[in-house]
Amino acid sequence: MSEMTDKSHPSAKAPQKTMLNLGNLPPKLKPEAMKAAASSYPRTPSRVNPNQPPWPAYRGYHEYSFAHATMGVRLPTILGKAIDDVWKTLNQESEEDRIVDLVNCIHRMEDLMADLQNNAKLRPIVDDGAGDVALWNKEIAKFFRGKDFMNAPWLFAEAYKYRRLRESFSLSKYWVDYDVFFRQKCDTFSRSNQAVFELSTRFSEPAVNEPNLSEEARLEKKKLLFLELTQVCLWGNSTDLSLLIDMTEEDIKKLQSTGGDHLAATEKNILGNDLHKLADYVLTIKDGRVDFVLDNAGFELYCDLVYADWLIQSGTCKQVIFHGKKIPWFVSDVTKKDWDWLLNSCVYGQLFGEAKDEEMDSLRTLGHRWKQYEKEGKWRYEAHPFWCTGYTFWDLHSEAPDLFQYLSESDLVIFKGDLNHRKLTYDCHAPLDTPFNQAIGPLASESGAPYVCSLRTIKSDVVVGIPSGVGEKLDEEEPGWKISGKYAVVLLSEGQPGTKPQWSS
Numbered sequence: 003m004s005e006m007t008d009k010s011h012p013s014a015k016a017p018q019k020t021m022l023n024l025g026n027l028p029p030k031l032k033p034e035a036m037k038a039a040a041s042s043y044p045r046t047p048s049r050v051n052p053n054q055p056p057w058p059a060y061r062g063y064h065e066y067s068f069a070h071a072t073m074g075v076r077l078p079t080i081l082g083k084a085i086d087d088v089w090k091t092l093n094q095e096s097e098e099d100r101i102v103d104l105v106n107c108i109h110r111m112e113d114l115m116a117d118l119q120n121n122a123k124l125r126p127i128v129d130d131g132a133g134d135v136a137l138w139n140k141e142i143a144k145f146f147r148g149k150d151f152m153n154a155p156w157l158f159a160e161a162y163k164y165r166r167l168r169e170s171f172s173l174s175k176y177w178v179d180y181d182v183f184f185r186q187k188c189d190t191f192s193r194s195n196q197a198v199f200e201l202s203t204r205f206s207e208p209a210v211n212e213p214n215l216s217e218e219a220r221l222e223k224k225k226l227l228f229l230e231l232t233q234v235c236l237w238g239n240s241t242d243l244s245l246l247i248d249m250t251e252e253d254i255k256k257l258q259s260t261g262g263d264h265l266a267a268t269e270k271n272i273l274g275n276d277l278h279k280l281a282d283y284v285l286t287i288k289d290g291r292v293d294f295v296l297d298n299a300g301f302e303l304y305c306d307l308v309y310a311d312w313l314i315q316s317g318t319c320k321q322v323i324f325h326g327k328k329i330p331w332f333v334s335d336v337t338k339k340d341w342d343w344l345l346n347s348c349v350y351g352q353l354f355g356e357a358k359d360e361e362m363d364s365l366r367t368l369g370h371r372w373k374q375y376e377k378e379g380k381w382r383y384e385a386h387p388f389w390c391t392g393y394t395f396w397d398l399h400s401e402a403p404d405l406f407q408y409l410s411e412s413d414l415v416i417f418k419g420d421l422n423h424r425k426l427t428y429d430c431h432a433p434l435d436t437p438f439n440q441a442i443g444p445l446a447s448e449s450g451a452p453y454v455c456s457l458r459t460i461k462s463d464v465v466v467g468i469p470s471g472v473g474e475k476l477d478e479e480e481p482g483w484k485i486s487g488k489y490a491v492v493l494l495s496e497g498q499p500g501t502k503p504q505w506s507s
Contacts (some may be wrong), residue, residue, distance in 0.1 A: 011024065044432070047443075052158060052393065053145040055430035056443070060463055062152035062159060068462050068485050069156035077163055078118050080333060084182035085111050091180075104175045111171035114163070123150045124162055130172035134387045137401065138165060141392050157429040158392040160332075165390070168329045179339075181330040188341055190300035197301065199354075200306050200362040201234070206364035208371075209315040216293040219286065224316060228281050233268050235309045235418070236457045236490055238302050273460075274438070274467035274491035280455055283414070283494070290413035293452075295389070296326045297419025306418065307344075307372055314380055321380055323412070328385040332421055341383050345373055394425045396443040398478035410450035410499070416457060423458040423491075428494040432466050434473035438493040441466040451497035459490045467493045 044056035062073030127138045171180045313319040324334040348369025375381040388402035399406040427441040439446035476483040
């Protein structure tokens with residue numbers, strides 16, 4: 003048997019630090035130089051492409067950026083842990099054919115690790131029969147021929163790494179659907195019991211019409227609930243889940259004077275804040291359709307489902323579409339397996355050993371209702387191949403026109419999380435006060451563009467849509483603010499709804 007089956011082999015350990023062979027890379031660009039060159043940006047649309055975003059791209063050799071830490075340390079460490087996960091699985095297997103097949107998967111993961119550590123050039127994706135191969139290889143050939151992991155734009159290089167990881171298994175016989183991150187994703191949910199039950203006990207019973215409330219009070223309660231739930235969806239379990247249930251008209255009137263302070267306490271770290279503008283728009287939707295472009299599995303997905311349940315119960319939506327990933331992606335992104343696991347765990351699981359009977363009953367009630375939504379078509383999970391390509395969402399209308407047209411039929415498309423925000427904004431060094439609708443390009447300006455909202459906790463360099471001076475002050479006072487996860491944005495683009503995409507009949 004190969005040395006690859008030796009558990010003490012270095013491939014089975016997550017590397018502590020990776021030394022990169024950077025080769026002859028361009029020199030580090032100093033902030034002063036970037037400011038001096040600012041007059042030539044943004045590039046005109048005809049000059050924008052995946053290797054030349056509107057503003058300068060973040061690249062792995064930029065030592066001042068989070069891209070450098072990601073490409074140099076985080077990605078090799080993630081890959082090392084993924085290899086460790088495969089070893090755990092291999093040690094549980096007994097059939098030789100399956101074991102040998104999995105060892106070959108480890109060989110391919112080892113090749114990817116070597117390419118990362120040696121800063122290899124980006125080779126084409128091997129044809130594994132998946133529908134995205136042509137998209138990947140077209141982009142590599144057209145824009146990244148000769149580029150390597152460190153001098154290609156960070157967003158593309160990082161996505162490419164995850165597609166290569168997929169290739170490690172898609173070329174196998176028995177392990178095509180293997181997810182090296184599945185154990186981690188399940189664990190995040192099972193460790194969130196307090197917040198899980200706080201939400202389930204509050205929302206397990208369907209919303210009922212309250213005849214004792216005036217129409218004005220009902221609308222105010224609906225708006226306040228929406229504001230709270232949107233922040234739950236934004237922050238996950240870091241938020242105060244003090245949701246506004248069972249309120250009298252007098253309570254609501256009091257909140258009209260004190261609620262501003264209450265919401266301001268949780269809003270203070272939302273630097274670009276269209277939350278109230280979003281709420282006012284959502285209150286105009288009746289029996290509509292909202293789409294979620296999902297981010298993380300586990301507890302974050304659970305929060306998304308509670309949010310979507312309320313959209314159905316409140317009469318805002320008659321249908322919610324959830325867009326996930328076809329393959330394991332950026333460690334924690336939602337796949338269909340993660341979706342099915344969460345819904346079934348709510349109904350059948352025993353993840354929370356110390357839970358009270360009434361808590362488990364409330365969780366099962368939610369799970370049953372969510373599965374019924376799925377059966378009735380009120381909820382749909384979809385996974386278009388475009389979400390797992392190296393293209394940003396600026397190219398969605400040209401590279402996936404079917405998906406763009408489908409999204410154009412939605413009343414609101416909510417993009418969750420940091421990666422989706424990076425893809426919306428081309429992940430480039432745009433000025434901090436760049437308007438959101440300018441930063442997302444065609445997804446705001448193209449005919450048929452829907453209302454688009456980004457709910458994003460800031461965990462990487464690109465930041466747009468915040469007031470002038472705010473980011474500069476944080477640069478001085480909290481140099482790591484862009485990657486701390488302490489701050490967020492809720493940004494809304496009104497798009498071009500009501501106009502058909504140009505290619506639509």
